[in-house]
Amino acid sequence: MARGSKQDAGRGAPQAAGEGEAAAGEASASQEGGFAQPARVGIRKAYKMFVGGAFVRSESGRYTQVPEHAGVAGENRENVPRASRKDGRDAVKVAHEAWAGWAGRTAQNRGQILYRLGEMLDARRGELSGSLERGGVAAGAAQAEVDATVDRAIAYAGWTDKYQSLFASLNPVAGPHFNFTSPESLGVVVIVAPERPALLGLAGAILPVITAGNTCVVLASTADPRTAITFAEALATSDLPGGVVNILTGSVAEVLPHLARHVEVAALDLHGLEPALRKSVEEDASGSVKRVHARKLSEEGWFDAAATESPRWIERFVELKTIWHPAGQ
Amino acid sequence: MAAHGNGSGNGAGPVPRAEGGARAGGALEGGAMAGGAMARGARSGQYPDFSAPAVDRVMVEERAAALGKRSLKKEAKVAGLKLAISMMDLTTLEGRDSSGKVLQLCQKAMRPHERADVPACAAVCVYPTLVPVAKKALAGSGVKVASVATAFPSGLSPLSVKLADVREAVALGADEIDMVIDRGAMLAGKHGSVFDEIVAVKEACGEAHLKVILETGELGTYDRVRKASQIAMLAGADFIKTSTGKVTPAATPAVTLVMLEAIRDFYYATGKRIGMKPAGGIRTAKQALHYLVLVKETLGDAWLNADLFRFGASTLLNDVLMQLEKERTGAYQGGDYFSKD
Numbered sequence: 001m002a003r004g005s006k007q008d009a010g011r012g013a014p015q016a017a018g019e020g021e022a023a024a025g026e027a028s029a030s031q032e033g034g035f036a037q038p039a040r041v042g043i044r045k046a047y048k049m050f051v052g053g054a055f056v057r058s059e060s061g062r063y064t065q066v067p068e069h070a071g072v073a074g075e076n077r078e079n080v081p082r083a084s085r086k087d088g089r090d091a092v093k094v095a096h097e098a099w100a101g102w103a104g105r106t107a108q109n110r111g112q113i114l115y116r117l118g119e120m121l122d123a124r125r126g127e128l129s130g131s132l133e134r135g136g137v138a139a140g141a142a143q144a145e146v147d148a149t150v151d152r153a154i155a156y157a158g159w160t161d162k163y164q165s166l167f168a169s170l171n172p173v174a175g176p177h178f179n180f181t182s183p184e185s186l187g188v189v190v191i192v193a194p195e196r197p198a199l200l201g202l203a204g205a206i207l208p209v210i211t212a213g214n215t216c217v218v219l220a221s222t223a224d225p226r227t228a229i230t231f232a233e234a235l236a237t238s239d240l241p242g243g244v245v246n247i248l249t250g251s252v253a254e255v256l257p258h259l260a261r262h263v264e265v266a267a268l269d270l271h272g273l274e275p276a277l278r279k280s281v282e283e284d285a286s287g288s289v290k291r292v293h294a295r296k297l298s299e300e301g302w303f304d305a306a307a308t309e310s311p312r313w314i315e316r317f318v319e320l321k322t323i324w325h326p327a328g329q
Numbered sequence: 330m331a332a333h334g335n336g337s338g339n340g341a342g343p344v345p346r347a348e349g350g351a352r353a354g355g356a357l358e359g360g361a362m363a364g365g366a367m368a369r370g371a372r373s374g375q376y377p378d379f380s381a382p383a384v385d386r387v388m389v390e391e392r393a394a395a396l397g398k399r400s401l402k403k404e405a406k407v408a409g410l411k412l413a414i415s416m417m418d419l420t421t422l423e424g425r426d427s428s429g430k431v432l433q434l435c436q437k438a439m440r441p442h443e444r445a446d447v448p449a450c451a452a453v454c455v456y457p458t459l460v461p462v463a464k465k466a467l468a469g470s471g472v473k474v475a476s477v478a479t480a481f482p483s484g485l486s487p488l489s490v491k492l493a494d495v496r497e498a499v500a501l502g503a504d505e506i507d508m509v510i511d512r513g514a515m516l517a518g519k520h521g522s523v524f525d526e527i528v529a530v531k532e533a534c535g536e537a538h539l540k541v542i543l544e545t546g547e548l549g550t551y552d553r554v555r556k557a558s559q560i561a562m563l564a565g566a567d568f569i570k571t572s573t574g575k576v577t578p579a580a581t582p583a584v585t586l587v588m589l590e591a592i593r594d595f596y597y598a599t600g601k602r603i604g605m606k607p608a609g610g611i612r613t614a615k616q617a618l619h620y621l622v623l624v625k626e627t628l629g630d631a632w633l634n635a636d637l638f639r640f641g642a643s644t645l646l647n648d649v650l651m652q653l654e655k656e657r658t659g660a661y662q663g664g665d666y667f668s669k670d
Contacts, residue, residue: 089661096664264663287660 047080047225049087049249050232052094053242060084064250066226070136080225082250085258088217091246095188095215096264098243103185103213107161114157114211117238121150121203124234128227132199135224148303149203149231155309156207163212163311167318178327183318185213186291187266190259192252194271198224200302202231205271206245208313214266217246219256225249253277260284267291267317291316379520381559382594384551384587393582396626397619406618407656410649411448413617414441416635418475418606420454420643422482422574428462431455435466437668442650444657450646451635452505456481457498464502475540476503479530482544482573484509488526495533505538506530509573512547515557523557527564540568540606540639545584546576554584558591568604574641579609582619589627602631608641614652617645 048055063079081087102110121128125146132142164183171179189209194201198221209216220228232247248255252273259265260281267290270278278294285292293316302308401409419438421430431453438450452473453463463474476498480486486494495506508530514522531539541561545554561569569588572579585607592603605628607620617640624632632638647669651662 092661258661261660262663263660263666288663 044078047078047229047249049081049083050229050235050245050247051087051091051243052098052246053236053240055229055232055236056087057081058083058250059086059090062250064222064225066224069134078226080229080249083219083248083255084250085255087248087250088255088259089262091217091248092188092190092259092262092264094243095217095246098241099185099187099215101241102210102215102244105213107164110211110213111157111160113239114153114160114207117234117240118150118153118157120234120238121146121153121231124230125150128199128230128234131227131230132224135198135227137197144303145197145200148305149200151305152200152204152207152309155305156211156314159309159311159314160211163314163318166311167315167320171322173324176326176328178325179322180325181320181322183212183315184321186317186319187214188264189214189216189267189269189317190256190262190265191216191218191269192256192271192273193218193221193228194297194302195221195223196299197302198227199231201271201297202228202247204302204308205269209269209317210240210244212314212317214317215244215246217248217259217265219252220247220249222250222252256281257284260290261287263288265290268293269316270294272296376521376524377563379524379556379560379563381552381555381591384555386551389551389586390583393586393623396586396622397582399622401618401622403656407653409618409621410614410653410656411446412633413614413621413640413649414450414646415448416638417450417640417642417646418452418454418608419450419646420574420608420641422454422456422477426456426459428459431459431462432466433668435463435472437646438472439467439470441646442653444653447650447653451639454505454507454641457494457501457503460498460501460503473504474502475505475507476501477507477509477573478503479508481507481509481542482575484511485513488529491526492529492533495530499533499535499537503537505540506534507540507542507570509542509544510557510561512544515548515553515560520556520560524560524564527561527566531565538567539565540570540604541566542570542573542608543588544573544576545571545580545588546578551584551587554587555591558588559595562591562595562601562603566603568606568639570606570608570639570641572607572609572641574609577610580607580611580641582623585620586623586627589623592632593628596628602637604637604639605632606639606641611640611642612644612648614645614649617649 048057058081060082062082062084064082065077066080068076068078125143128146128149129139129142132145133139137145167183169181171181173179191205191209193205202218202220206216206218218228228247228249232245235245256277257280260268261284268281268285270281270293273281273294282292282294419434421434435453438453441447441450449470449472452475453467454475454477455463457476457478460474460476467474478494478498479491480494484491495508498506508527510523511526527541543554543557543561548554548557558569569592571584571588585605589605592605596602605624611617611620620640621633624638647664647667650667651664654662
């Protein structure tokens with residue numbers, strides 16, 4: 001606890017940091033249980049985007065400021081990278097490079113990795129709910145959101161080797177052919193995560209996409225980008241190959257149009273986009289004939305497991321390939 | 330052997346030269362060279378001065394990196410990228426190369442993109458046995474045929490075999506020969522041996538242009554790269570080239586800068602313009618523009634053409650085409666929409 005409060009002090013207003021330094025200068029001020037307890041300087045986390053399995057700043061060097069706690073006014077703010085269109089391009093590049101490897105893994109292995117993601121999220125419950133609270137969510141609601149997020153990861157871990165048999169079919173044809181259909185991944189999917197719920201919405205949008213063997217570039221919630229980065233830290237330790245999920249923070253309206261026009265992006269999954277931007281993005285996407293899924297779920301809607309853990313969510317991000325094979329004679 | 334002999338006369342510059350005629354035999358003991366008999370004895374006096382200034386590693390790396398930070402946009406970028414395409418030696422040097430693959434590469438070199446304003450590449454670079462295929466496919470197009478020779482990529486065959494390799498490639502129709510130097514000899518300090526070998530290969534080339542591959546990744550230091558550049562240019566190279574593409578690191582901006590400076594100083598000393606060809610590891614349009622900036626800043630506009638500067642590359646072309654399309658359409662392009670070699 002002492003450590004936590006010290007960190008909070010460090011994050012506080014500039015004068016608080018100044019006091020911390022002064023205290024550190026006196027060194028080993030207090031004696032407790034025989035051990036010297038030097039005053040510590042607060043450690044502030046540098047929030048970075050997650051691209052290609054690494055945590056990076058924006059190539060542009062720009063940041064946006066997020067209030068330390070929602071509703072707190074004044075100087076007490078934190079810097080979160082503001083992605084540029086080049087960050088978007090770089091992310092698409094690594095996502096495209098990661099696609100073949102990810103889609104080529106066995107369904108069982110993808111399931112194991114997503115299950116481990118569930119484990120990693122579970123181990124970070126406190127950190128995640130703390131981050132949501134700093135973003136303005138009440139304590140109880142934050143914990144419920146983290147629980148639902150862990151459950152969602154486990155649910156999709158289960159789906160990785162099961163959706164194929166639901167979407168595949170053996171098609172009756174009038175001729176000497178064996179005709180069957182099977183699902184395949186699309187490629188790089190660009191996701192715009194909903195503003196709220198910042199964690200469950202993010203995970204709930206990413207999971208069906210990667211379950212199907214796609215890779216993704218995600219534009220995180222602008223209301224609470226810190227939680228998206230903390231979520232990325234769970235991704236980074238869950239054996240997920242680098243580049244399968246790439247999370248950018250910053251302005252959606254700035255980066256999204258370039259990604260929508262990017263020929264290497266196969267589909268867009270847009271959550272809660274304002275109508276004008278959605279329309280222009282759909283027009284941009286038409287140039288390279290992308291699939292565009294746009295929807296706006298209510299906040300409670302994301303907590304509806306029966307709806308959001310449905311294989312229909314996976315079906316949006318698969319291509320159905322039909323094969324005619326000569327048979328009989 | 331006029332090509333390597335004419336430098337000594339007009340040099341008031343910093344490269345002191347010994348008399349040209351006596352240098353020929355050198356380390357090729359009992360060898361193929363006409364001057365071999367008189368080469369024995371005071372060997373040190375028979376070679377030109379190979380000494381080269383020491384290279385400041387930190388400065389050269391800093392300068393090469395700094396020149397990469399220049400921002401080329403819009404029209405300048407498009408012009409630079411088109412220039413880069415016109416300087417490209419489209420290369421395939423794999424054991425699985427077939428005539429089909431070379432034919433495809435030749436088509437791509439002649440017409441890299443469906444748009445008419447994209448220029449053709451400078452040359453196609455292949456192994457000697459595939460030279461006739463390329464020659465036939467490129468006939469009348471102006472795109473040259475380059476062939477690697479001299480037991481590429483290691484260069485570790487007897488000289489007679491290497492020379493036969495060169496003569497064969499020229500006889501098959503190669504316009505340009507890319508030879509490798511004997512890095513073992515270079516590392517052992519047998520500079521005369523390296524020199525003599527290049528002289529012999531140059532003679533075997535006849536009319537064909539000679540590019541000398543230093544394989545800088547195996548030379549170890551910038552000082553050695555600089556010295557090898559000096560030796561190659563004195564021996565009659567038309568181009569000096571960084572790498573085979575089979576060794577990592579291949580071309581880097583810093584090593585290219587060292588070689589460009591060697592070319593510059595050689596030009597000041599002799600008035601001869603030697604070409605430069607970085608090869609290996611140049612995969613993106615951005616890298617290509619970086620190299621063009623290095624050339625422009627070190628040697629000036631006179632070198633910014635396919636006669637004096639080339640890129641040895643295979644995957645670079647598609648990235649440059651994608652960038653050109655991006656500039657034209659405003660949308661980032663995808664690799665699936667450009668033909669694979």
